[in-house]
Amino acid sequence: MQIEQIYTGCLAQGAYYITSNGEAAIIDPLRETQPYLDRIERDGVKLKYIFETHFHADFVSGHLDLSKETRAPIVYGPTAKPEFEAIVAADNQLFEIGNIKIKVLHTPGHTMESSTYLLIDENGKDYAIFSGDTLFIGDVGRPDLAQKAASMTQEQLAGLLYHSLRDKVMTLADDVIVYPAHGAGSACGKNMSKETVSTIGDQKATNYALRANMTEAEFIKEVTDGLLPPPAYFGMNVAMNKKGYASFENVLDLGLKGLSVNEFETIAEETGALILDTRNNSDFAKGFIPQSINIGINGDFAPWVGALIADVKQPIILVTELGREKETVTRLSRVGFDNLVGHLDGGFEAWKKAGKEIDTVNRITPDQFKAQVKIGESKIIDIRKQNEYSAEHIEEAFNKPLANINDWIKDIDPKEHFFMHCAGGYRSMIAASILQARGFRNFSEIEGGFNAIAKTDIPRTDFVCQSKI
Structure with missing residues (x-):
């Protein structure tokens, strides 16, 4: 038996390739199928099943193309209603891949069809779970993405998630390995670790949502507290994954x-x-x-x-x-x-x-910023995330995260100059391009962002560790 985690950093997403005795399974594949086909050919195995933990919101899965190219059936957990041919498994249904088995554990809460796949090894021992967006390392799936489809509140979904975790996942042995669908950086949770593999025992000891003696009410409050609105494209990705593409x-x-x-x-x-x-x-x-x-x-x-x-x-x-x-x-x-x-x-x-018209951005260096800025008088917009801003920022700077630009752009006075920065220049240039495309040119974007500004003596707030915010 071999298990390979295929991790894609841009999406903080983990797909899984599993082989045993000439057969293979793939869990939550990305859109492009060639990497999986290459592995199958390399190992000389037959793809027997494509497992989907749920209808993903943050990416379009490669299940349809992969099934078409290999003729392997697509498997979803209970209550899923895909608009294409697939196996909708029953709770506790077993699937054999070579000498191992995959057991379907229906774990609703993140979405109603969300399922965790339990791998049982050649000796009949519970070996690992592929937890999708039900359980992350250090966190659990957000319970607000399926509200419209499920006609349920996020609190009701969080209650389902509480019981899925307590009744299905936490009853497994402490040495069972946890392979989640996402790590830090994904918008599918709020407190995910940079680690992408753990065990049930470690998560019981360290994951805030799996605390011993945690009541359902406490779980619902803590899991739903501080959830940022999901990106607008999430619903469209769910539709593509469910209907086809x-x-x-x-x-x-x-x-x-x-x-x-x-x-x-x-x-x-x-x-x-x-x-x-x-x-x-x-x-x-x-x-x-x-x-x-x-x-x-x-x-x-x-x-x-x-x-x-x-x-x-x-x-x-x-x-x-x-x-x-x-x-x-x-x-x-x-x-x-x-x-x-x-x-x-x-x-x-x-x-x-070709001699066509060219535009530029008014980008200035941190030293130029230092020479031009007047703390308390100049307007400074920090477009980093709120937790980055709270950790440390330029005195008197306003926090307007890039993700919310379509909201705060409406409040910009086109006659008032402002300085703008992010952490390193990546996000502030995105914002600068959006602003200029909409006719705003009354700003200076700072090269190198806060990381470079922090090397000057421009007044800043005292640093606070982000883990304590």
């Missing part, structure tokens, strides 16, 4: 279509397609196609695309670093952005050489 190869063909400068310009002007520039923020600041939105490929690319563009049906044309077109299209497809019109052939340099 275009083949990944079709999406790849669309995105890899090279467009000449003139074709690109015509499409941008006549179709309303969004220009997504995925270059590094420092390159973008020096020059870009007017109205472009910058979300750099070297960062939490897919989640920020999903959070800020939101509508997965939005037509998109790409400006990428040369040679990274396929990577960009792949990562967009993972969060359901399939309506790609193509990419600028030759990248931004082709646009520049």
